[in-house]
Amino acid sequence: MAETQTLRQWLLTDTPSSRRHAKLSALYQGWLSFRANTMAMIGLWILVVLVLVAIAAPLIAPHDPFVQSLGDRLAPLGTEGHVLGTDSLGRDILSRLIYGARITLYIVALVALIAPVAGLLVGTVAGYVGGWTDTVLMRITDIFLAFPRLVLALAFVAALGAGIENAVLAISLTAWPPYARIARAETLTIRTSDYISAIKLQGAGPLRIITKHIWPLCISSLIVRVTLDMAGIILAAAGLGFLGLGAQPPSPEWGAMISEGRRFILDHWWVATMPGLAIFTVSLAFNLLGDGLRDVLDPKAGE
């Protein structure tokens, strides 16, 4: 780096001097346009806070989320020592929410790893290879799409047994078909483009074309779609928890907390409302982030 250049100038250069420089510069430009979107930044900050809270849960939670204290049960908001009150077993709701953030992130991370990757594989192969492969893969996708999501997830959980891992698996199995459809649609347009013809003329095989040329272009729209779907995934997980098929008590999973609280909803509304608000906030944050990412990642825009 030249002495007279600031880091900012170095990052915004039009003439990158190395591969790493070019990558960093592209990332920084993307970050700049993302930062200009206030709502997306709000979403990002909420999620950053959520991650920090999940990591530091033992340090910031005022109480143990599992310790029951039947004498303090159903304490209202603002009670001494229990800012968000306590539930029917006298457990501190704030602490349970804080620990619940870990479970939520765990679910989100696992689903985000499994569903889009499966969808990407199926969709790009179907779209690029075409013919019988396409027909078979897409009919399988259609079968999955034809079932209502929660019902299918319920069936999977019923077959696999209740529990958080099985819930994640069930949600992933029901979440991938839309990604496969998106990836296939994108692949169909990319497949006929000149730059794919050009790399074919260099003798590149289908494997290289799919992984190195088609994936990078599909991934951005999938990332956007995943972040926009995250709210639905959290809600699906919460729904399974609510029905008693996801996280099992005494786990402080947010959906399970609402399920427990619903018995008292008329007299002690906060028991169910507080985890509901947490789910709402995180879902909203993901939606805002997804919207902002769409503006940055869309390869057709920004040129």
Next chain:
Amino acid sequence: MMGALLDVENLWVKFPSRNGVFDAVRGVSFTLGRERLGIVGESGSGKSMTGRAILRLIRPPGIVEADQISLDGVDLIKLLEKDMRAVRGQRISMVMQDPKFSLNPVTTIGNQIIEAYRLHNNASKAQAYQKSLEMLEAVSIRNPERVMRAYPHEMSGGMGQRIMIAMMLIPNPEILIADEPTSALDVSVQRQVLDIMDKLVKERGMGLIFISHDLNLVADFCDRVLIMYAGRIVEVCDADKLHEAQHPYTRGLLNSLPRLDMPRERLEVLQRDPEWSVAPSVSARL
């Protein structure tokens, strides 16, 4: 200003961006009479922006500024958006490069023309249908009844462009702005479309602003030519004298064209002088 339909003075189009304001058009002035005025330049010269700015069709965050854009004494720059809508299409029409993107793909051509006609005129369906047929005949379409029933995708590029011109002519505008109307067409079809536009200008006494990148075409077809570079007018000349143009940019463009009648070993490459983009815009007001 006798005989001038449109008087544009000191027109600017500005786009604020992260690195300051980008000026796409910088202080352009010209008048348009009942003539064919060509605007030539390369991509990024601001020629299309000039055409759109007259109709105030620049999307935000873009800004249009001008001392005046006067249409018969009415300053378009000062009009409310509501009144501007009455000017667009009604008094000044615009034909774009690719007819495919300007026609609605799910409606028949007939319905689109009739709808456009009834939007501007208080007419019954039957009258509008009759009028639409006349319009299509005016742009040399041989069996207008069949074309009226067709969908845009059934039309070739040349037909599509003729239909667009027909639609633009329905309100009988005083000025037609044509932005690269023939660039997407084959040479033989190009000629036909140009002839139609030419006939209309002559018969109806319209003013035509013909925006193009093709010097030879403009020299052939227009009366007066503005040459734009980097948002400015660098030279104004009569179209038949374009080949004697003085400005080094115009000369460079002309010399960089390969010519069948004058074979050369190498084509001349335009050497761009930074001076050109700093020099003030030449006024083309009469």
Next chain:
Amino acid sequence: MVRCPKRECPIVNMLEIDNLNVWFGKHRDRVDAVKGASFIIGQGESFGLVGESGSGKSTILRAITGLAPLWSGRMIVEGQPLDHQRRKTFFKTVQMVFQDPYASLHPRHSVDQVLGETLHLHGFSDIDARVVKLLDDVGLGQKFRFRYPHQLSGGQRQRVAIARALAPEPHLLLLDEPTSALDVSVQAEILNLLADLRASRGLTYLMVSHDLSVVGHMCDRLAVMKDGEIVEVLTVDALRATKASHPYSQHLLEASL
């Protein structure tokens, strides 16, 4: 007729096309894009294919490169008949430059990646040195090496596309309207570059264009196409002397003078 500038050649033609038919779709949807086209291009020659849109001129290029798989007839490159499968050795002999430089470069790949991957695919080992050399050869230079397509102008993109086509050191370059998407001043630069490259590397060109004056400038001979058929093959000199015999060629000539 057949010249041989650099490479030592036994008198073998660079490309022979004999009674080529190309079609798309099957059965009732079948569209015949090229019908019975025949022509021969000698080593080191520059040959033009002229016609209006839909005349099938680009389809011939796509059939040669294997991008249009449905064809019949005979295509012979450097004495080797082509079958329906293209091998790597073929792509070391024949390369193509596409019409629209805005569509022919991968939007997420830097110039370095584009050229590096091409060289890697053709099994070169000194990739770094070759990327540098290619960029110099097409007049771009080092400072463009790590840029992405959106940081390049149309002319610069087309230079990158030409560099990519030159990377495997081909003998025959197929040019599909290489300048029709560019401004005239940029067109002049690219045409000059192509002329220089042909002279220095002894390349053979097959150039498709709708612009007679471009083909007249670049080529020695040309074929005029209409509705999928070649109506006339003539030399550029004959064209200039308005000796075209077919009425359609005369019509095209009139339109572009």
